[in-house]
Amino acid sequence: MTRFSALSLFTKAFGGHQNWPEQWPDAAPKPAYDAIIVGGGGHGLGAAYYLAKKYGITNVAVLEKGWIGGGNTGRNTTIIRSNYLYDESAHLYDHAVKLWDGLSQELNYNIMYSKRGVMMLAHNVHDVQSLQRHINANRLNGVDNEWLTPEQAKAYCPPLNISPDARHPVLGAALQRRGGTARHDSVAWGYARAAAALGVDIIQNCAVTGIRRGADGAVEGVETTRGYIGAKRVGVSAAGNTSVIMQMAGLDFPLESYPLQALVSEPIKPTFPCVVMSNTVHAYMSQSDKGELVIGAGTDQYVSYSQRGALHIVEHTLAAICEIFPIYRRMRMLRTWGGIVDVTPDRSPILGKTPVKGLYVNCGWGTGGFKATPGAGDLLAYTIAKDQPHDINAPFNLDRFRNGRLIDEAAAAAVAH
């Protein structure tokens, strides 16, 4: 791997950007590996990287049915935050936020993590009470979060309409200053490049079609569209397709897959300095470094694997955006798209072991998996390497749906999050 430095970028820029080497080789599958990760998104590539980097398992393959980062990693709205209500969630998501810090240096790849702050708006009395409860819970867990008055919110994000007679009046806001955005493609590419440099094979266009198990029920390998590949340890990080993969091992999962849509506007000059989320009216927005307003919409109401959603979902979100930020009313939208998100009954992820020996899972991140990318990768790697979950992900087990120890962020937020 060629190391990037200010000098190498400078030299290549003056050389007309000729002769950039490929970032990592497009590997063909070997007959067997020590561990296989199913799913070449940020989470899966992160898991492969940390397996090789922190846990010394370098004979690893990442199997991706399409292309690297072409699933939900390239389809999300790139928001990073950790202001979750419950202790377990705060620890899990803050583990990821801590890893985001310094990730560009660690990977020698600019992931453009920008701590521009995530501001969540309160539009009614319930929102005020709920957000203030979140702030208090977060601060007890060492996660930064603070209350802003409407005037302070307006000062932090000038396009905000705080007029008392607005359609969605702003009664205040919760601000997590460490929250922000990162460039999602770079996260996938950075992990892929760094993992490949440590010996990980990144195999694209390789869909898993079956899981082979021995007489004792333990995993022996996976059947793929590029032939059989042996591995005693298989970690599945396949987002919306997790149910399909788990059925190959005879496991029924508490998941449903829904389309989640996002859209971007035409690019404009910098006008929007932070991330604003309004859970009550479903408006989530930031501005990319290219100048596009990046807008997250809601999920469609039905189970689907189509990677597209209905226009009325987008219309609902834009109606709210136009009311909260009237200056954008005449903006034109450039593109909309959808990704398939796997949602659990309590809206918390499942990250740990499965009843099948040698089969591990990282799924159920629902509508908010991007922020957790480094943390989920690290914890999946730990779980695979040690054959037991880390203290941070131990509560996010599959057994909670049987013993009732849910981590009910769905009830805590009462909306998609």
Add this chain to the structure above:
Amino acid sequence: MILIHCPYCDEKRPEIEFANAGQAHIARPLDPSGQSDADWETYLFIRANPRGRHHERWRHIHGCGRFFNAVRDTVTDKFETTYKAGEPRR
């Protein structure tokens, strides 16, 4: 937006008139206290989530207000059929 045929109104109407009510044909246990934790887990949380043919419930909430069942392909989102509640699984 998809168009959905309501078997009671016998009309194809736009999706915004309907509310999806999850997987169909999940029977509530008749003997709640006789169920194990695993039975409750299956009833409450485990879902088929198939890639392909899916049985689901819909409610014509802004129309006749009634629940009915549907078979839909989850890859194309195309409806195969809709039928009244209480009719056998298609």
